[in-house]
Amino acid sequence: MPELVPHSSLGNRSGLKWLEVFMLMRENSVAAKAVVVTAIIGALAGFFFHACVIMSSVAVCNVPCPGFLLFFLLVIGGAAIGPVIIGTTWMNRLKQAMDLPRLNASAERLRRGDTLDVTYTHLFHQQIEVYGLQLTLVLEEVATYTRGTDTVTERHEHVMQTVDLPGRTLWDGETFTGRASFTIPPDAMHTFESKNNKLRWWVKTEIRLSKWPNTFAESYQIVVEAGA
Amino acid sequence: MSQVSFEVDFECHERLLNIPRFAPGSTVHGVYRLTIAKPIRCRSAELRFGWHTEGKGDRDEGIIESRPLSPDALVPGRTLSDRFIFTLPHEPWSYSGHYISIVWSVSVWFDYSLRRDITEHAPFIMAPD
Numbered sequence: 002m003p004e005l006v007p008h009s010s011l012g013n014r015s016g017l018k019w020l021e022v023f024m025l026m027r028e029n030s031v032a033a034k035a036v037v038v039t040a041i042i043g044a045l046a047g048f049f050f051h052a053c054v055i056m057s058s059v060a061v062c063n064v065p066c067p068g069f070l071l072f073f074l075l076v077i078g079g080a081a082i083g084p085v086i087i088g089t090t091w092m093n094r095l096k097q098a099m100d101l102p103r104l105n106a107s108a109e110r111l112r113r114g115d116t117l118d119v120t121y122t123h124l125f126h127q128q129i130e131v132y133g134l135q136l137t138l139v140l141e142e143v144a145t146y147t148r149g150t151d152t153v154t155e156r157h158e159h160v161m162q163t164v165d166l167p168g169r170t171l172w173d174g175e176t177f178t179g180r181a182s183f184t185i186p187p188d189a190m191h192t193f194e195s196k197n198n199k200l201r202w203w204v205k206t207e208i209r210l211s212k213w214p215n216t217f218a219e220s221y222q223i224v225v226e227a228g229a
Numbered sequence: 230m231s232q233v234s235f236e237v238d239f240e241c242h243e244r245l246l247n248i249p250r251f252a253p254g255s256t257v258h259g260v261y262r263l264t265i266a267k268p269i270r271c272r273s274a275e276l277r278f279g280w281h282t283e284g285k286g287d288r289d290e291g292i293i294e295s296r297p298l299s300p301d302a303l304v305p306g307r308t309l310s311d312r313f314i315f316t317l318p319h320e321p322w323s324y325s326g327h328y329i330s331i332v333w334s335v336s337v338w339f340d341y342s343l344r345r346d347i348t349e350h351a352p353f354i355m356a357p358d
Binding site for chain 2: 113142143144145146147155157159190191193195196197198200227228
């Protein structure tokens with residue numbers, strides 16, 4: 002059974018490791034918001050530090066002000082340090098707790114009425130209780146429009162089918178496995194992509210845990226073909 | 230009063246919600262009638278067969294075939310009529326969702342230089358059984 006590519010690993014395929022981390026965090030935790038907040042705080046800290054240096058040097062020592070290059074380095078550096086620290090810490094802690102889940106599927110490309118069999122596997126590095134695993138088949142509408150100079154993207158999900166699997170207690174080094182079958186509805190719309198409008202099919206997973214990170218979610222894209 | 234009246238009679242045996250339905254890959258036959266009510270001073274005019282999106286997102290469109298109409302023939306009081314035939318591709322199907330709709334149509338399009346273009350549609354459904 003081929004392994005489906007998780008949505009968060011698109012960052013990995015681009016070669017930008019930090020993009021993968023951010024996409025994982027965005028899908029899974031409020032830490033992504035903390036990254037944004039620390040970026041803002043870091044930028045403000047860099048700005049005020051530079052402002053203090055200017056004021057003190059002019060008032061006391063009459064030393065020429067540091068240049069704008071140093072100013073931007075402080076602001077940008079301050080904005081980057083916080084997210085890097087948080088992202089690295091979050092990812093390292095996650096890898097100590099577990100591997101990233103894998104989803105194998107009977108096919109990546111399907112048609113209406115086809116059955117999609119999936120197997121979810123998740124290796125944990127600690128004793129943990131899995132409360133349950135939810136797998137959801139979703140058709141997502143993505144609409145992009147221009148409002149003045151801004152580009153806005155809005156999304157809407159149609160939940161087609163949900164499968165809830167029971168959990169169990171796992172020991173350190175054990176793998177949690179869950180299997181489910183979905184049927185692409187007989188009146189389903191096929192995958193569609195144009196510049197501003199997209200219809201995408203996803204299998205979404207969410208596992209609930211007794212320990213941090215408490216829940217872990219991921220999305221895996223499939224293609225529903227129109228067929229000849 | 231609108232500048233034009235555009236009607237299409239599809240040769241179709243199947244209707245869905247009173248709209249003609251055609252299967253993907255099938256051939257669409259019909260007759261169009263374009264009646265000019267007021268003078269039209271456009272740069273060009275065209276009969277188009279294709280799809281476009283409607284809804285929240287900016288408009289996307291796909292033109293399968295187009296047929297130019299002579300602006301000189303767009304005389305007030307005159308009705309242009311002709312048969313048409315074109316073959317549908319296999320996708321995209323017609324769709325009506327929360328944010329996005331995909332609409333197939335036969336349409337007439339007038340290109341103006343100093344004002345907004347005018348388009349009149351005669352929609353149909355393209356979907357499998």
